[in-house]
Amino acid sequence: MIDFNSYPLVIQDAGKQCDTEYSSMTTLISIFLCIGLVISYMPQHYRIIVNKTSEGFSSWFLLLGVVSSTSSFLNIILLQWDAIICCKSLSTGTCLASLLGVFQITLQWAMFSLVFILFLVYFPENQKRINNLDLPAKLHDLTNEWKTALLVAIICIGHLAISFFITVILLAVVGSPSEHWETNYWAGFLGIISMVLASFQYLPQIVKTWKRKAVGALSIPMMLLQTPGSALFVYSLAVRPGTNWTAWITYLVTGILQGTLLVMCIIWRIRNKRLGIDDLHGTPVANEQTPLLREGDN
Helix, strand or coil: CCCHHHCCCEEEECCEEEECCCCHHHHHHHHHHHHHHHHHHHHHHHHHHHHCCCCCCCHHHHHHHHHHHHHHHHHHHHHCHHHHHHHHHCCHHHHHHHCHHHHHHHHHHHHHHHHHHHHHHCCCHHHCECCCCCCCHHHCCECHHHHHHHHHHHHHHHHHHHHHHHHHHHHHHHCCCCCCHHHHHHHHHHHHHHHHHHHHHHHHHHHHHHHHCCCCCCCHHHHHHHHHHHHHHHHHHHCCCCCCHHHHHHHHHHHHHHHHHHHHHHHHHHHHHHHCECCCCCCECCCCHHHHHHHHHC
C-alpha cells in the first residue's frame, strides 16, 4: 500500500522545487471522486443508449458544457504543468497523488464529451428532416434542431483544436505559467471562459425542460449522484497546490444550477406519472381501456 505521507517534502527537479506534501485525506477524496465521477455518468450514457434517443437535450446546453469543460481541462493542464514535469523525478505513487486534480477534470471533460457524442449519434431521426411529400427523400430540408446540433459539433471541434494548439505552442516555446506571464494569462483566460460558460450552461437546458414539461433523455440518477458530489469536487481542487479559484469556481456554479435542474426533473417526473404522460417523449401514454370505456358509454 502506498503511503503518500512518507515521501520527502521537496525534491529538486531541473532547478525547480517539486512539492510532494500531499494530505492522505485529500488524496483519498480525489480518488473517490474520480471513481464516483465515472460511475455517476453511467446512468446518463445508459439511458441514451437503451432508449436509442437523446430527445430532450438542449444543443446549447451541450455546447456550453463541452466548451467549458474543454477550457477547464486545458486550464488545469497549464496550472499543474510544473507538477507534470516533476513526475519524472518522483515515484509513481507521489506522481499520481500530485496529478489527481488533473485526472479529475480530464475525466469530467471526457465523460461530458461522451454525452455530447451520444446526443449526436442518437439524435431522433424524425427530428432531423422536414417531411415534405412534394420532394424526394434525399432532398428533404434539415430541421433547425438538427442544423443547430451540427453547428454545435463544428464549434466544439474547432474550439478544441485551436485551444489545444495555442496551449502546446505556449508550453513548448514560452514556458510554464509559473515563470512566464503569457502562459499564465492564457491559463487564466481559459479558466474565466470556463467559469462564464458554466454560469450559463444549465440555463438553456432548464428553459427547454421547463417548456417540454418532461425529463426526456436526461438522467435523474446521474444528477442525484453529481449534485452532492460537487461540494467535495470543489474542495478537493481548491486545496491542491498550484491551483487558484479559476480551477474550481466552475464546478461550484455548475453544481448549484444542476441542483435546480434536478429539482425540476423530479417535479415533472412525479407530475407526468400522475397524469399518465410518457416522461421520455412528453406525450400521453396509450391506454388500452380508453376505447372500451368509450364504447360502453355509447
